[in-house]
Amino acid sequence: MQKNRKILLVEDDESLGYLLTEYLTMKDFDIVWNKNGNTALATLQHDYFDLIILDVMMPEMDGFTLAKRIKQQLSETPFIFLTSRSMKIDVLKGFALGAVDYLKKPIDEEELVVRLNTLLNRLEVKKESSSNEKQEFIIGEYIFNKDNLQLIYKNEVTQLTIRENKLLYLLILKQNELCSHKEILNSIWAKNDFFSKKSLNVFISRLRKYLNKDPSIKIENIHNQGFILKVD
Numbered sequence: 001m002q003k004n005r006k007i008l009l010v011e012d013d014e015s016l017g018y019l020l021t022e023y024l025t026m027k028d029f030d031i032v033w034n035k036n037g038n039t040a041l042a043t044l045q046h047d048y049f050d051l052i053i054l055d056v057m058m059p060e061m062d063g064f065t066l067a068k069r070i071k072q073q074l075s076e077t078p079f080i081f082l083t084s085r086s087m088k089i090d091v092l093k094g095f096a097l098g099a100v101d102y103l104k105k106p107i108d109e110e111e112l113v114v115r116l117n118t119l120l121n122r123l124e125v126k127k128e129s130s131s132n133e134k135q136e137f138i139i140g141e142y143i144f145n146k147d148n149l150q151l152i153y154k155n156e157v158t159q160l161t162i163r164e165n166k167l168l169y170l171l172i173l174k175q176n177e178l179c180s181h182k183e184i185l186n187s188i189w190a191k192n193d194f195f196s197k198k199s200l201n202v203f204i205s206r207l208r209k210y211l212n213k214d215p216s217i218k219i220e221n222i223h224n225q226g227f228i229l230k231v232d
Contacts, residue, residue: 004030005120008049010040010066011082012058016105020053023109029116037061037069044074046161048149050120052079054099056090067097072190074162078123082107137172140214140231144168151210158210163188167203171219171229180226 007024011017012035021033032047034040038060040052052070056063063081070079080101081094094102101119103112135147143152149165151158160168166188171179181200182192189196204219204227211217216232 004028005050005116006030006048007032007116008040008043008047008052009033010035010037010052010058010063011055012036013055020109020112024113024116027113037063037066040066041069041073044070044077045163048162049077051116051123052077054079054081054083056081056083056085056094064093064097067094067099071098073188078119080119082112139172139175139211139229140217142211142214142217144172153213160210164203164206167200168207171207171227175229175231178222178226178228181224182226184226 007029009017009020009024009031011020011033014035017033017035021031024031032043032049034043036058044052054063054067058066063083067079067081070077078100079098080103081099082103082105083090084105086104091102100123101115103115135145137144137146141153144150145152146165146169149160149162151160151168167184170184170187181197184200185192185196189199204221208219211219218230220228220230222228
């Protein structure tokens with residue numbers, strides 16, 4: 001049985017947000033509703049979504065700015081705009097930012113469901129046909145499943161955040177080789193500054209804790225250069 005598609009709805013309008021959440025849930029989507037961009041970014045740090053629906057005109061952070069952040073941090077997560085901003089320049093800007101669709105309010109709920117299913121089906125086919133990338137890796141006594149964001153030790157499963165998952169994947173790709181601060185920060189944080197480096201150190205500490213059951217594995221810090229995932 002296919003699991004429900006998981007969608008993040010970012011919409012500040014209370015009435016519309018409630019209506020879409022209820023209707024799409026009734027149509028077997030798994031919906032998480034956030035009311036502003038900052039909350040959405042926090043949600044995206046610890047949860048995976050098949051698709052993100054963005055409004056443009058929101059407080060704190062508009063949808064276009066949020067889309068840029070999503071593209072930088074979660075380039076593989078597709079997003080669409082559902083907004084009353086219908087001028088041609090806005091539509092073109094939405095697609096230029098990487099949106100896979102740009103829908104204009106008001107939209108009929110039944111039409112939205114058809115559009116979402118069609119879009120998600122097309123994305124899944126594309127992903128399956130283009131994905132020959134290895135998804136499962138053996139690290140000492142651990143199994144790392146990149147697709148499911150899981151680190152498995154015997155029968156114990158650690159569910160990783162999206163950023164932890166990306167960081168571990170980068171280190172694995174360069175196993176026993178230096179993975180530089182610059183490479184990691186530009187790839188995952190999309191910036192290379194003091195605060196990002198502090199954040200990186202926190203995430204490295206988390207990965208070390210997850211991997212500490214196997215003494216043959218260690219993440220070595222190379223001062224002012226980067227990190228090496230060493231597996232004996």
